[in-house]
Amino acid sequence: MLINGREIAAGIAEDLQIKIAELKQHEIIAKLAVALVGKDLGSEKYVEQKVKLGLRLGIKVAVSRLENSAKTESLISLVNWWNKDPAIHGIIIQRPIPLKIESNELNNLPARKKDVDGFHPQSLFDPPIVLAVMKILENIYRLSHDNNDLLKWLAEKKILIIGRGETAGRPIAKYLTKNKLPFTVAHSGTGDLKQLTLTSDIIISAVGKPNIVRHDMISEKTVLIGVGLHPENDHLATDYNQEEIAGKALFYTPVPGGVGPVNVAMLMENVIIAAEKSIQR
Known part of the structure; x- marks a missing residue:
């Protein structure tokens, strides 16, 4: 029997709508920042899904694109900027990354409280x-x-x-x-x-x-x-x-x-949780 991931994702999105409405009462709009390096087909597809679901839910998804030829320092600087921006609740660096950077360093770039992809060794989120x-x-x-x-x-x-x-x-x-x-x-x-x-x-x-x-x-x-x-x-x-x-x-x-659709929906749930935690802080 085929498992319809789109139906499962739709159910998750419906539940998230309630949490998004509650955030708006606190004048908070959840925001996800995405770093996309190069033109990997799988990465392009996934980021496209994230943008679409964000639009539908009312979650801001800001995508920053870097070329294959970009310097590693450019990615580091970008993520460090996002870490300091209180309006950004979640950060993901879309894998794979065609830059010369150690996996350990890459995983540690997003602040643990914003690492909604769950790669940081002390991330607050499951992947x-x-x-x-x-x-x-x-x-x-x-x-x-x-x-x-x-x-x-x-x-x-x-x-x-x-x-x-x-x-x-x-x-x-x-x-x-x-x-x-x-x-x-x-x-x-x-x-x-x-x-x-x-x-x-x-x-x-x-x-x-x-x-x-x-x-x-x-x-x-x-x-x-x-x-x-x-x-x-x-x-x-x-x-x-x-x-x-x-x-x-x-x-x-x-x-x-x-x-795929369930993966994106669960990512958005992590973003919402990160936004909720920003109220508590």
């Missing part, structure tokens, strides 16, 4: 991609349960994360560990990936390459969540052939309209 995966799993869980025991349900499942990149696989693994949920991580050095996928209840594929998960690698009970994206004929595709998977997986997320 939106992690929250999106959990929200999708919650929706699957609620199709057959009427209680709030999502974590207990997940603890009984065999969860497999494919990929350990810093933007998806690693933060998802970190979140599951924090919540004491057992899981397995597979990567390029993993021997028998097919054996792992066939014995897993939930597969979170976060690689960004074609045919990582094939139809013969899953069962009729598999929940397959596609986080990884790669360019294919001027559009984005996920780690599996959706037509082949559709007839077999118990649940799966498509592209477009799967994890």
Whole structure:
């Protein structure tokens, strides 16, 4: 069964409208600043979604574009300026970044109270991609349960994360560990990936390459969540052939309209939370 991420995102947006109205009573309009470096297709698409949802919700989204040839100092200076601006509640540096800067330094650039992407080592926020995966799993869980025991349900499942990149696989693994949920991580050095996928209840594929998960690698009970994206004929595709998977997986997320819209909605929720915290300060 296809999981409609757009419907899930619409439900999140509806809830956010209430919080946005409450912020306006305090004369606060939530604002997100985005640094976009270069012309990566995936980055362009995601930033476009953020701008569109921001407009619909009434959240200001300011995008600053830097060329591939930009100096690292330009990005640092830009983010430092945003850190000092009280009107900006959230900051994201859209990955990947084609500049020469260490991952550690990049993660530490946004102030922790504004790091709505959750990369800062002491960030106040969980990464939106992690929250999106959990929200999708919650929706699957609620199709057959009427209680709030999502974590207990997940603890009984065999969860497999494919990929350990810093933007998806690693933060998802970190979140599951924090919540004491057992899981397995597979990567390029993993021997028998097919054996792992066939014995897993939930597969979170976060690689960004074609045919990582094939139809013969899953069962009729598999929940397959596609986080990884790669360019294919001027559009984005996920780690599996959706037509082949559709007839077999118990649940799966498509592209477009799967994890992406939920990811953006959860980002906006983090921005709203950051704006709410600014009132408390």
